[in-house]
Amino acid sequence: MGTLLLDGLTKRYGEATAVAGVDLDIRQGELVALLGPSGCGKTTTLRMVAGFIEPSAGRVVIGGRDVTRLPPHARDTGMVFQSYALFPHMSVADNVGFGLEMRKVGKAERDRRIAEALRLVRLDALADRLPRQLSGGQQQRVALARALVVSPAVFLLDEPLSNLDAKLRSEVGLEIRELQKRLGLTTLMVTHDQDEALAMADRLVVMEHGRVLQVGSAEDLYERPANTFVAGFVGRCNLLDGTREGADVFRLASGAAVPCAPDAAAAGGKLAIRPERIAVAPDPAGTGRLRAVTYLGARTEYHLDLAGEAIVAVSPTPLPDDPRRRLAAGDPVRITWIPDAARVIPAAESPAR
Template structure:
């Protein structure tokens, strides 16, 4: 295993830069997730690391070796594709062995290494089956075994769970994380699924329009987002537009005066509020910010409820509360108190939107 370093990595197609000077350091054994909306450049970044897309600028290093111009088969990076990319005419064992054969591994070594890789992904005894005889989750494991069998320095995962149903996604992502930790593999994964990213990563990289917006742990990005894009993309937030009127004071576009702990300069700004930081009912009156509102919608989420409350013609908030066993939940049309502490207000200058 080895560390991975990207320095000023850039990719242009004509005048269009789809990846803009990305610099990252991934520690030996770290699980890093590239997270962002479709078209943000995360998959192109991963494919440049793998060697399938030539960079327009910058460099890529695995350990002390510059691999920027090396072909894919000389990078010792295992890649799991979104579509699995299994050969339908080959058995499971033949699929897993393919990378070893391309590397001219001695035949005497191939069998034991294939068996070891299949054991790691819990597919012992499946070697003679064909991909069409496997479930989606089993095909995913074959693709993972094929990447692991070459004993890669870096494991690359390109939306590896996107073709699985919701229940299977949960199971397989935990399996991948446990296996990565067991092997100590330096891993980079691309996803647009926040829950996957938050569950699996040691650190996350949020990308937008080809650039890195923030790098950090789950709590860094959720509790201390660098800008409004990150606050909106990671987790859920209610946005209230308005103006910072002085130190710790804010007035919404709907005329709602609010207290915050930000030292933002006076001027147009947006406040982001996490739904679990808000309180409903009489307890709201003792908080820094509180107002009466009307319930407009209630979303049933099983153990939780999302209560949508309109505070005035312009401002509304979403409050997340436990689903109480006594069945006493707000109903649409109810008038209800809403409150939150000043510390819950994440304030961003309007130009950061």
């Protein structure tokens, strides 16, 4: 096992910069997720780590060894591809053992390691089946076993759950996380799915325009986003224009004053308030108005007008005898939150690529 260090990793295509000087230190046994929209550079970064793309500048260091110029098979990595990339004409066992065969591992040792890898992913009873005879979740487990069987120092996951339906994504994601923790695998994962990243990763790396905007735990990024891009990308967030007035007052563009967290370091920008931190109650004298209410089973969404600003609040669905259960579009409401729930944060920069 080992650590993974990215030192100034950069990729340029002519005048365009796809990845701009990424610095990242992944500790032994840590799962780090690269998170961002399509085109942000996360997949290019992963493929440079794997050796499929040559960096324009910077280094990839695995377990203290500079592997930047080594071919993929010499890097001691195991990769799970978004498409699984299974050989359709080969059995499950042969797919899993392909990397070992390429490494000239003897048959007895190869059979032992294949059996162990299939046991880890609970597919030992399906060793003789072809990929087309498996479900999507089972094919994903075969891809995992194939990456694990070579005992990689670094485990690489490229959108590992994107081809699964919602129920399977949750189940397989939990299985990958449990397996990664049990085996102590140093892991770098790419995903565009914020919920997937929040649920699986020890740390998240939010990228935009090839740059790293913020690195931290799920709580760090959700509770203390560095800028408006991170706030809006990691979870839902209301972002309101205006200016800070005093320590704990924010003046909206409409002129209304609302509470905010006292923070001398954040003098300007936008007010960020998560939907679940907003309380809504019927109030004939309320300064807000309900634009729409959406019942979503366990939770209810309230689309609100606050002094001309459109915001969204989310709460557990009220019980039948709760007055909020009878709220309807057009009703006046009281909209409140505690000051510490609303933070003034800077706007994200959007450089030309």
